[in-house]
Structures are given as structure tokens and as C-alpha cells.
Amino acid sequence: MKTFIALLAFVTSICQANVERFSITSKIIDETTTVRVSLPDTYTHSSSFSYPLLIVLDGATQFPHVAASTQFLSTYAILPEMVVVGVSTHKRLQYFTPTEHEEFVGRSGQASAFKGYLHKELLPSLKSKYRIAPYYVISGHSMGGLFTSYLALQNENEFNAHIAISPSLWWDEKTLMDTYLSTEQLTQPKRWFLSMANEPGEMNDSYIAMLDALKKKPVKNLHWFSQRFNGETHDSTPLVGNAQALKSLFHNWNAVPEVDVMSLQQLQVFYQHISGEYGYNFPLSAHQYNVYGLKAAYEGKTAWGVEILEQGVKHFAQSEILWDSLATAYNLDNKPVKALSASKQALQLAKTNDSIYLHEITSQNNQLMSKVESLNGVESL
Known part of the structure; x- marks a missing residue:
């Protein structure tokens, strides 16, 4: 946590x-x-x-x-x-x-x-x-x-x-x-x-x-x-x-304000349920995908985190934040190659957009490159 x-x-x-x-x-x-x-x-x-x-x-x-x-x-x-x-x-x-x-x-x-x-x-x-x-x-x-x-x-x-x-x-x-x-x-x-x-x-x-x-x-x-x-x-x-x-x-807006987490399907049901009270069915935003996806991944539900963040980058394809978080979730889910691929996408967007997160995204990209190169080296032995 x-x-x-x-x-x-x-x-x-x-x-x-x-x-x-x-x-x-x-x-x-x-x-x-x-x-x-x-x-x-x-x-x-x-x-x-x-x-x-x-x-x-x-x-x-x-x-x-x-x-x-x-x-x-x-x-x-x-x-x-x-x-x-x-x-x-x-x-x-x-x-x-x-x-x-x-x-x-x-x-x-x-x-x-x-x-x-x-x-x-x-x-x-x-x-x-x-x-x-x-x-x-x-x-x-x-x-x-x-x-x-x-x-x-x-x-x-x-x-x-x-x-x-x-x-x-x-x-x-x-x-x-x-x-x-x-x-x-x-x-x-x-x-x-x-x-x-x-x-x-x-x-x-x-x-x-x-x-x-x-x-x-x-x-x-x-x-x-x-x-x-x-x-x-x-x-x-x-x-x-x-x-x-x-x-x-928006007192009931955050689906998981404490340590609990939800799957993508549970999140969708949650927001459909509260739509009656608000009179509008809000779709998930970029920050919601990011918060809920990272939280699930770090609380041990890595498959949930990956699914949420994969859905996030489908809707917000230009978000270096979501691609970088997806790289984190893939890495936690023991999928370093996928993590590196997502990280490269995050880095490209960060450079194009002159992102304030460029330093942090570059750092994760370097770590993942070293990890994948190390694994490839072990396999070659």
C-alpha cells in the first residue's frame, strides 16, 4: 500500500x-x-x-x-x-x-x-x-x-x-x-x-x-x-x-475510497447504479482509469489493474500517464515485455507532448529496458 x-x-x-x-x-x-x-x-x-x-x-x-x-x-x-x-x-x-x-x-x-x-x-x-x-x-x-x-x-x-x-x-x-x-x-x-x-x-x-x-x-x-x-x-x-x-x-463519487478495489465490470456497475441519483450516466475519465487501475495492481489484483488500464488507453490513447501506469501494472503482473512496450508508448507521447512527467516516465523506461535485457541475457545462457 x-x-x-x-x-x-x-x-x-x-x-x-x-x-x-x-x-x-x-x-x-x-x-x-x-x-x-x-x-x-x-x-x-x-x-x-x-x-x-x-x-x-x-x-x-x-x-x-x-x-x-x-x-x-x-x-x-x-x-x-x-x-x-x-x-x-x-x-x-x-x-x-x-x-x-x-x-x-x-x-x-x-x-x-x-x-x-x-x-x-x-x-x-x-x-x-x-x-x-x-x-x-x-x-x-x-x-x-x-x-x-x-x-x-x-x-x-x-x-x-x-x-x-x-x-x-x-x-x-x-x-x-x-x-x-x-x-x-x-x-x-x-x-x-x-x-x-x-x-x-x-x-x-x-x-x-x-x-x-x-x-x-x-x-x-x-x-x-x-x-x-x-x-x-x-x-x-x-x-x-x-x-x-x-x-x-459528489460525496459518493469515488468507487473505492479506502483500501478495497474493484474490477472493471464492478466499476461500470457502480457508476450505472449512482447515475439515477445524479440524473446522468458518467463514463469513466482518464484519471479514474488511472487511479482505479493502479490501486488494483498495487493491492494484489494485477489482472484487474491491467484490464482497467488497458481499457483506459483505448479511450485515452494520447495519455502518457495511462500508458506509463499500464507499464507499471504489466510489470507487477510479471509481464516485462508488455511493460516495456507500454513504457515506450508512454515515453514517445511524453516527448511529443513535452510532458511534465517526462523524467519519471524515462526512469521507468530505463528500468524496464534493463530488466528485459537482463532476462534475455539469462535466456541466452
Whole structure:
């Protein structure tokens, strides 16, 4: 187990985000929005695999740390690999509030317009540029958390999961709680994470009131999660809150979080089983093949590990990580010739892609070459 942990740390410890940027001149919210996109580090390992989408509101400040947390957690199969997108609006009060407040006439209550921007402009643009799977997550803080909570209770909403960090649920006499109390069911499974930092007054009171309503009156197809961050302030809580929110929303995502292992068939059954709860059947990603394959190989189920990783390189043929891990699994399964062949493929890809793992892949390749040459020498004697 210790050897496995050491190798897994090498394979997955460094997350390199491929960040791109473009603008959308919106006809719906009368703004030009800057969109920042962080692609998974495995995005180029396949030309066909599609990734779930995570949209982060207030992207100018919140996008970098959410993208980093997503990259890190997904490498260990704690949550799916996702395309992370940051987007901001100059008029948060106007576009993040679901109702017009008498004190802010003309400057509030246009959440429906921002919802239209997301659905009719941003999502189509992203889907035309990137391989996006039909599973969407959205995260917001403060007023942004009010907006994502508003979306969570909307049946006419393409998003599947919603993160609300210190949401401003006090808005307009807790109007969103009235929306919740009048909702009987959602047409599709939705997931909703709410949190609160160490905040007094109306922020805390409205949060408690919403939790009480959630506990007393269940809504069909709504799966909700909540957590307190008493050691955080309103400004600091997004850093911790978003990482915990993602872990909560995908709390049962890792098929084998402890020392147990699964075969490829068992993994496929596991993810088919949880698809009903999520409303989407997620295919295994590159990092999942890597984590589960290496773990099985190092826990003594080398045939399982080989099968998982062989399937992995079929779907992600350009992944030097998977080819290198397959070489490791073949070696543990006492198949050094196959191991060397897989290692050569890993080394070729690592050089072509200028991989950050080139040194480690070269090292294993040299070890396997020496091993095979030694075995050939013994046979010749």
C-alpha cells in the first residue's frame, strides 16, 4: 500500500490547468462578458471524451481557486474531471436578484435575464467551442449564491447541481423561501449545496430559516447538502466552501475510497447504479482509469489493474500517464515485455507532448529496458 501511495502521488500530484479566454457580447444582459475557461489536464488525451461543466460566478475573483480545487480533487477520482468556466457581471444586484426590491427599483430583480444569458448565450457558446457533457454545475457566493439558489428551484433550468456559498437568502423578505415552500417537485434530479460562514444578523437568520424549511418539507428530486464554516468570514469562505461543496455534491463519487478495489465490470456497475441519483450516466475519465487501475495492481489484483488500464488507453490513447501506469501494472503482473512496450508508448507521447512527467516516465523506461535485457541475457545462457 505504501508503494502505491508513493507512485500515485507522483502520477497525480501536479495539476496543470490549460486556461483560455474569450468574450461574449450579450444581447440579453447588455454587457460584454469575459469568459475564462480551465480545461482538464487530460483534455488532449482524447479527441472524443466530453467533460461536465462547472460555471463559477464572479469569475474575476473566484475562478482561479475553484479551477485549482477541481483539478486537484478530480485527479484522485473524488469528483469528475470538469471544464471550469469563470464569468462575471458588472451589475450583480440587478442580475443576481430574483425579485425587484422597492429600495432598488430599476436596479434589481432581473435574475431571469441572467438565466437567459447563461442558457441562450453562454452555454451554446461553450458547447460549440469545447467537448461539454450534458451535466452542468454552477457556483455562486453571496448575491451569486442567491442566484444559484434561485436556479436550484427552477424547473426550466438546465443546471444539475448548484453551489451557494453564504447566499443572500434574506433578499426581499426571504422571498426565495416562499418559492421553496410553494414547490412540490422538480422534474429532474437537482443537487443544492448551501453553506454559511461565521456571519451574524440577516445572513445567518435567513440561512437557518431555509434549512428549517428544507428539513420540514421535502421536495421530490431535490438533494440538498449544508455545512457551517465557523472559522471563516464572508470574504474568506469561498476558498474552503467551494472545495467542500464539490466534495459534498459528489460525496459518493469515488468507487473505492479506502483500501478495497474493484474490477472493471464492478466499476461500470457502480457508476450505472449512482447515475439515477445524479440524473446522468458518467463514463469513466482518464484519471479514474488511472487511479482505479493502479490501486488494483498495487493491492494484489494485477489482472484487474491491467484490464482497467488497458481499457483506459483505448479511450485515452494520447495519455502518457495511462500508458506509463499500464507499464507499471504489466510489470507487477510479471509481464516485462508488455511493460516495456507500454513504457515506450508512454515515453514517445511524453516527448511529443513535452510532458511534465517526462523524467519519471524515462526512469521507468530505463528500468524496464534493463530488466528485459537482463532476462534475455539469462535466456541466452
